[in-house]
Amino acid sequence: MTCWLLKTExxxxxxxxxxxxxxxxxxxxxxxxxxxxxxxxxxxxSIFIYHSRTSVPGIxxxxxxxxPARPDPxxxxxxxxxxxxxxxxxxxxxxxxDVSYAGTFxxxxxxxILRKMEAFQDSxxxxxGNRLSVLPVTDAQWSAVMQRTRLV
DNA sequence: GCCAACGTTGGC
DNA sequence: GCCAACGTTGGC
Numbered sequence: 448m449t450c451w452l453l454k455t456e457x458x459x460x461x462x463x464x465x466x467x468x469x470x471x472x473x474x475x476x477x478x479x480x481x482x483x484x485x486x487x488x489x490x491x492x493s494i495f496i497y498h499s500r501t502s503v504p505g506i507x508x509x510x511x512x513x514x515p516a517r518p519d520p521x522x523x524x525x526x527x528x529x530x531x532x533x534x535x536x537x538x539x540x541x542x543x544x545d546v547s548y549a550g551t552f553x554x555x556x557x558x559x560i561l562r563k564m565e566a567f568q569d570s571x572x573x574x575x576g577n578r579l580s581v582l583p584v585t586d587a588q589w590s591a592v593m594q595r596t597r598l599v
Numbered sequence: 600g601c602c603a604a605c606g607t608t609g610g611c
Numbered sequence: 612g613c614c615a616a617c618g619t620t621g622g623c
Binding site for chain 3: 456477499501504575
């Protein structure tokens with residue numbers, strides 16, 4: 448049972464948006480390493496939701512994987528900003544998973560704090576220039592974050 | 600809004 | 612197969 452971290456820009460789609468909708472197809476992932484992580488996700492696994500490109504970037508709550516990976520329909524849609532003309536229905540290049548809301552932290556755990564936590568010292572998340580938006584989370588990282596916060 | 604860091608593309 | 616150019620990410 449692996450845990451995961453998904454980044455999102457709250458201006459585009461926030462944890463609050465996910466809470467309102469309950470469940471959402473996590474589309475638009477266009478990075479091979481991230482896609483490979485999506486493909487190894489199993490329904491029921493836990494997710495940290497991370498807000499990037501915001502005044503205080505950090506982990507703001509939790510979600511759950513609600514479906515196995517399947518082809519991301521936006522890659523075939525010429526009107527989508529995620530359209531990929533090089534992808535075919537016979538061999539889809541990009542996948543998504545459905546994500547369901549779990550909980551919102553009373554206190555988000557900011558990147559500034561994560562950087563100082565022992566469990567995150569080897570994590571891609573705190574590496575300068577890291578752009579990966581789908582990352583595995585270790586058990587130690589999961590508990591370290593959960594110990595610092597409370598769910599609403 | 601700026602810009603460093605990164606992944607991808609395409610000419611050669 | 613190299614690598615410059617380009618587009619995007621994300622902290623600040």
